[in-house]
Amino acid sequence: MTSVLEELTWRGLLHDATEGAGAHLAEEPRAVYIGFDPTASSLHVGNLVPIMGLVHMQRAGHTPIALVGGGTGLIGDPSGRTAERQLLTKEDVAANGGGIRRQLAHFLDFDRGDNAARMVNNLDWLAEWSLLDFLRDVGKHFGMSQLLAKESVKSRLGSELGLSFTEFSYALLQSYDFLELYRRESVTVQAGGSDQWGNITAGTDLIRRVDAGKAFGVVFPLVTNSQGTKFGKSHSGNVWLDPKRTSPYRFYQFWVNTDDADAVCYLKYFTLLSREEITAFEEQVASEPHRRAAQRALAEDVTRRVHGADGLTRAQQATDALFGGDLSGLGADDLADVFSEVPSSTVTADALSGDGVALLDLLDETELTSSRGDARRAIEGGGMYVNNVRVDDVDRRVTSSDAIEGRFVVLRKGKKRYHLVAAEG
């Protein structure tokens, strides 16, 4: 058995662990679980740390169990939340759980003999409880002073937004999940983000009290970037693992754009590269930063895992074409291929004939600019390009002579944001 906590430690993935967790995990194969909130039908890059946590557990010989909070998702976890949550419907939760399982399959092996990953849904056991039984059998073991002392509860009680009884009860449900998994699947370790520490230790306490059992908790750090801003957001919002929500191209670009200061850290977090390989990249970042070898390796590794070799290839082709600069060598078919990853809109071929259509009108149909005033300013500021040629006239018109092979016009704002306009009809 390799020591999984040692592995997590050098990768910077270990934030805290309950006493004895390291020895417990080093001793023999265990079952480890992490809960995922089914608030959306897709996971996003913010979930990658816990996912990688499970990956490391499986590689070390433990059995990873992903719990989808079908029951708890109906309640909502107050941890790290400033306001009461919207409640999800049961149908939402069920559908979202299915999406999450498909994505986890890219990371975890669900077929591997001894320690295949498993997926469980806490709705399966939480739904069976009656309120009276739950209060008698589970609630009885929780002291109010301990519950009130939890950071997530304290901060919400102090704020004007308050905390409903529903969300307050969340810790009981999560604790009970741990107990249930301890009993039915012999799960002895729960992992999660550092914000889950309170919920996890509440679970280990419950197991000790009710079953006199030993259970452990391991938590990962919250990922930040060197700017101290939130990780996992791009200009278009969350970066999702679902290619329908975030195209492989944009996903790849998200990683390529990682700061130098964060690149090595992210390689440790999000890839399975060895210590030696990562050290080599660290040296490259220092000696020849302009090559951006670490960022490329990071983007390549993560994109391949999430979107497959095929998705990676398409993302890289698009990148080469777009950042190579010159579009003139590309035919319409190449363009269509490359830009399949990029947002697009259509215009009728008729509209482009003669005087064509005002660029401002064309931009109205895109998400490149938020208003005509915004579009005007972008052009005046020299930040707008047609077919990679800077536009210097606010009243620029786009005609059929701009359309490559009569089919496509490429709009670009700034260095990186592209939009493809297809002529139809």
Added chain:
RNA sequence: GGUGGGGUACCGAAGCGGUCAAACGGGGCAGACUGUAAAUCUGCUGGCUUAGCCUUCGGAGGUUCGAAUCCUCCCCCCACCA
């Protein structure tokens, strides 16, 4: 319930009868330099049919030639007292 302070654009925060689409800072966007990085510097940052016009300063009325600024009522926050 009483007293005092306050609600201004994405956020923080000035302004307290005209020169206010509203200082300044942050954030965001773009440009320059670079390496699709960071830092730095520059410009922009309500909408539109853009030398002009329209809608904004908690809400509704009012005074005035003219209101974010004055008055009335209402709503909401904060502090202290009860």
